[in-house]
Amino acid sequence: MKEVVISGSGLWKPEFTITNEELVSSYNAWAETHNAENAAAIESGAITAKPFSSAEFVEKASGIKSRYAYRKEGILDISRMRPKIDRRSDDEISHQGEMALNAAKIAIEAAGKTAADIDLVIVSWAYTERAYPAIAIEVQGALGIKGTGFDMLVACSAATFALQRAYDAIAAGSAKAVLVINPELTSPQINYKDRDSHFIFGDVSTAMVLESADTATSSQQFQIVGTKSQTVFSNNIRSNFGYVSHAEDVDPFMAENLFHQNGRSVFKEVCPMAAEHLSEQIQQVGLEVGDIRRWWLHQANLNMNQLITRRLLGKDTTQDEAPTVLDTFANTASAGSIIAFCQHHKDLKKGDLGVICSFGAGYSIGSLVLKKVS
């Protein structure tokens, strides 16, 4: 088995941001209009009034202050309540293809590689803008990479699961170097008319280059010491949009086809699962939780991360030990733990250990134990 390292990482952020205050003020204006227009039905009890959102609640319940948006136009417009994204022709690069390329170029440069060095491209995410051709193959073509590309959908664990597939391929000798990209365009799947979830997500794109330790030359290399993945079926986080809606005689964009969750249950069920998963994973590679210098955790909710690390370590963690990026990025589906890695790895010393861990819909949990080797 070959030793495998992460030799480069890349983070691309869209140019637009939306603060909690902007989002809440637009939602509240929409709710007020909706309630006024439906006053009689609300009065008769036929429908319930839309409740108001609050920026203070959002920050306290989630740790989120702001988020990036691929396109801001349309999101805050109460007559639209969704982003306005231009339709591209078959001859143009797709939106997620463009986001993927932006992050991929940064990661390839950080790894000191060229397209000729890479022979597998995996694009993984919570949402894909089309079924085929694979965005990974589009990106492979745009970068001039020879070999194979495929897409993977594993909701919030898409990035860690793809990194594990990359690790397996290199360790087994079926790939030399793998580009894993997570162009998380979450905003079109958000129900901006739902108070409980309108604030949760943001758009971003991340990428990593993995290769055999024999070929790696970059200044920042992290050996993959171990990987672990786990799935348990749950209906508590769902996004039902899909091609079958075309045949179901329903509105394909109705609320139940957009993101929705039973947030309290997710919180209660996923936190202990993630803590147990991490504890087992660390033991399996012959380490103890106290050996871990940095926790690059999934970024869904600050309180969730604090609960998980408290269960694991028996104490509260600092920003240095378990960095959070939720305040500026919000929940970026599978990219969250990779953003945390991208922004917080250069200060680690040779020999330091860290864990990347994601958890989310499915349920799915994925983790990688890393050791800084240069």
Ligand SMILES: CC(C)(COP(=O)(O)OP(=O)(O)OC[C@H]1O[C@@H](n2cnc3c(N)ncnc32)[C@H](O)[C@@H]1OP(=O)(O)O)[C@@H](O)C(=O)NCCC(=O)NCCS
């Ligand atoms: C979604 C989440 C942030 C909500 O936090 P919470 O503390 O569980 O909040 P609840 O949904 O129980 O709501 C608490 C109260 O605030 C209210 N509330 C909910 N959203 C609100 C908003 N935007 N503004 C103001 N109040 C709000 C609720 O109605 C509820 O009121 P009640 O006590 O009178 O019933 C939290 O459950 C969570 O993070 N869950 C899972 C993690 C996640 O986001 N996963 C995404 C996929 S990985």
